[in-house]
Amino acid sequence: MLTQRYTGKTVLVAARERMSFLFDEFEHIIVSISGGKDSTALAHLALVEANRRRRKIGLYFLDEEVTYQSSADQVERLMSMFPENITKIWLQIEFNLTNSTSLSEGQLICWESGKHKLWMRPKKEWTIHHAPWDTETQTVRNKSKGFGFYDAIENFERCYHGAAFLVGLRAAGESPNRWRAVTKNPVNVNGKTVYWGTKKGDNFALYPLYDWNFHDVWRYIHDEGIPYSKIYDMQFKKGYPITEMRVSSLIHERAFKSIVDLPEFEPKTYNRLQKRIQGIALAQESGKSGKLFACRKLPKNFTSWITYRDFLLDTHLDHERKHIFVNRFARQLNNEYVARQQCRQLILNDYENNLSVDSSPDPRDELIRYYDEVL
Amino acid sequence: MVRYVDTIDQFYSAKSDIEPIYINSRTHGKVLVPCVNTLLVRPSLIVANTYNPNSVSDDKMSLLQQSILDNGFAFPIVAIWDDDQCKFVIVDGFHRSVIGGPDWLDFDYVPVAILNHTMAQRLAATVQFNKARGVHAVDLDADVIRALIGQGMTEEEITEKLGIDLDTVHRYKQLTGIAELFKNADYSLSWEMKDD
Numbered sequence: 001m002l003t004q005r006y007t008g009k010t011v012l013v014a015a016r017e018r019m020s021f022l023f024d025e026f027e028h029i030i031v032s033i034s035g036g037k038d039s040t041a042l043a044h045l046a047l048v049e050a051n052r053r054r055r056k057i058g059l060y061f062l063d064e065e066v067t068y069q070s071s072a073d074q075v076e077r078l079m080s081m082f083p084e085n086i087t088k089i090w091l092q093i094e095f096n097l098t099n100s101t102s103l104s105e106g107q108l109i110c111w112e113s114g115k116h117k118l119w120m121r122p123k124k125e126w127t128i129h130h131a132p133w134d135t136e137t138q139t140v141r142n143k144s145k146g147f148g149f150y151d152a153i154e155n156f157e158r159c160y161h162g163a164a165f166l167v168g169l170r171a172a173g174e175s176p177n178r179w180r181a182v183t184k185n186p187v188n189v190n191g192k193t194v195y196w197g198t199k200k201g202d203n204f205a206l207y208p209l210y211d212w213n214f215h216d217v218w219r220y221i222h223d224e225g226i227p228y229s230k231i232y233d234m235q236f237k238k239g240y241p242i243t244e245m246r247v248s249s250l251i252h253e254r255a256f257k258s259i260v261d262l263p264e265f266e267p268k269t270y271n272r273l274q275k276r277i278q279g280i281a282l283a284q285e286s287g288k289s290g291k292l293f294a295c296r297k298l299p300k301n302f303t304s305w306i307t308y309r310d311f312l313l314d315t316h317l318d319h320e321r322k323h324i325f326v327n328r329f330a331r332q333l334n335n336e337y338v339a340r341q342q343c344r345q346l347i348l349n350d351y352e353n354n355l356s357v358d359s360s361p362d363p364r365d366e367l368i369r370y371y372d373e374v375l
Numbered sequence: 376m377v378r379y380v381d382t383i384d385q386f387y388s389a390k391s392d393i394e395p396i397y398i399n400s401r402t403h404g405k406v407l408v409p410c411v412n413t414l415l416v417r418p419s420l421i422v423a424n425t426y427n428p429n430s431v432s433d434d435k436m437s438l439l440q441q442s443i444l445d446n447g448f449a450f451p452i453v454a455i456w457d458d459d460q461c462k463f464v465i466v467d468g469f470h471r472s473v474i475g476g477p478d479w480l481d482f483d484y485v486p487v488a489i490l491n492h493t494m495a496q497r498l499a500a501t502v503q504f505n506k507a508r509g510v511h512a513v514d515l516d517a518d519v520i521r522a523l524i525g526q527g528m529t530e531e532e533i534t535e536k537l538g539i540d541l542d543t544v545h546r547y548k549q550l551t552g553i554a555e556l557f558k559n560a561d562y563s564l565s566w567e568m569k570d571d
Contacts, residue, residue: 007565014565186568195568211566218557233552234513239543245553264513 011212012220018196018208019049025189026204028163030058030089033078035071035229036247038168041217042209043078044226046166050085060089060165062152063127064097065110065120066250066276069269072121074229090127095152096145098352099251099277106321106349107146108251108277120272133159145352154201161202169207170217214243234265251277259283295344305339312346321351328353337362379484380416383461389414390456393489413451415484418476421454422462423469426498429505431470438538440474445536448475451486453504455497463487466497467504517547 007014022029031046033039043059050057061075079088097108111119123129131138131152138155140147157165186195187204197206209217221228235245238261248258250273259280262270274280302308309329316322325346332338341357348355380386396411431439452468452475465472475485492500523533530544 002568002570004566005569007567009565010562011565012562014567193570211563213563215557215560216563218554219560219562222554222558228552228554230514236553237513237517237546239546242553261513263510267510267512 011209011216014211015045015208016049019045022046022164022166022206022208023049023053023055025192026162026164028058028160029055029166030060030160030163031166032060032062032168033075034061034168034247035067035074036168037214037217037221037228037232038170038209038212040074040078040168040226040228041212041220042166042168044081044220044224045208047082047085051082054085056085056087058087058089060156061091062149062156063090063092063111064149064249065092066097066108066273067120068229068231068247068250069121069266070230071247074227076124077227088126090124091132091152091156092123092127092129093131093152094147096148097249097251098354099279099349106318106351118276120269120276131155142352157200157203163203165200165203165205167205167207168209170212170214171207171210231265235261238264295340295347305336305343306334309339309342309346312343316346321349324351328357332357332359333361335362335365337364378414380414380420380487382417383420386414386416386420386456409453409488409490410451413486413488416463416487418472418482418485420463421452421472421485421487422460422464423472424464424466424497424501427465427469427501427505429469429501434538434540436470436474436479439470440479441536441538443471443474443480448482448486451488453488453490453500455490455492463489464497466490466492466500520544520547 009017029046029050031039031043033043046057059079061079063072063075075090079086079090092111094109094111094113097110099106099108111123116122133155138147138151139158140151141154142148157163185198186193187197187199188194189197189204194206196208196210197204199205220226229247231247232245236242246258250258250262250269259270259273260283262273263284270280270284298305298308302311313322313325313329316325325342329342332342338357338359341355344350345353345355345357378389378392380389393412396408397405398408400406448471450468450471452463452472453466454463454468455466456462457464472485474480475482490497490500520533520537523537524530528536530541533539533544534541
């Protein structure tokens, strides 16, 4: 039986041992970084080991363009930390992103050619400007949505064989589901079973910080004097709970909350963003209230979620996407419980079905039936 | 010349004397300046509008009172004259009028600038006044507080003058940042998955 066991070491000692193991077993090591705290700590741990062994590792950043300026700054700082031990892999290439803040402009093509005047930031001279793989034969998960974020990751990883991609994923404090997904299929690394990784095609994704808590990450960053994204200090000053501090993308389905405080955190980024994509002002003003984007409360001029959903569908601005929603909803149950979730998909323009709808009977009906019988 | 308005009749006679004042914009031509013709009006002649969606929290109301005491009543209440009600109806400055009212400073007169607007124009004006304003960049706000402390202002004075609580002052004072908070945290114990 698979059980979880304490080792008697601290997470820092254990992570250094894991790092040493990875450098013993793998010739190619690439660390995925985002500008966030977890990947910052991970990159530093890996670089210290690389420096000790006089080896070179890749620092890899897939740049979504629509990010905090502080994230780009942080990536740049990380990439200049141990110059002799780093291969810089900063991708600024075209791919599609979902824009959940706008109904008329459902997709953003980041780094779209010909739009360089609108880009959130200019491309850097030394970053990678064109896909380093054969775009004629590149794979696309879903043709109707086009080449997206995950396609970019997959095609990039396929450029390598037998490489270790290190990711700052942590199980501690995160959802158990997330961790179960990670440990489900242990990988075999040269005869050794490793529970903190998955096989990805020819390569491996590995999570050396899987047992770290957020306070371990901050302690490490403090002790080593590593620079980190300014956004965390601003979120702290604004009184965010420590566990809710995130330096995420600015426009995907769950990111509209981060736009609320953007004018206070990075006024220049906010101004650029307004020019770059539609729907930002509304997201900024209403993002935190449960009424519009979270769909927790029915707007006062509607009497049911079903009528609100039908209204949203009838008035949908994008005919192609409307079709996707109509077809999808036709396969789902028609009750208030389901309709509320469908409203959320419509409001967030989630035609990709990332916030999936639980199509089951309204739990309140069961309760009403129960009381009907009892009373 | 300062015009006082105690009664409706006084307003009607003052109205005919008021001469609109304009300034010239290089890009948009003549622009009206109602604040030059501000009247000092009895608060009993002023009523709120029924549509203003703006809300101000209690701590910001205290700050508004403090601002009026420290800086004077520098921004007149903006209103239209409603012939049906025989009252000034507020377009902007509802919360200033509340501060001037009996629950707070209880003024004898408050300054009112008068617009000549239709209902649609009033609705639009209220939204324009409410929304066309800035927010404070968090790190600059913190800089201002550190500068005030450098000028010798105490934390208590800052909470009173700027309308922010002590906790916020402490956060802003922290030059060190979030990582510093965890310097004494113990590392967690490591665990692993075992198949047995």
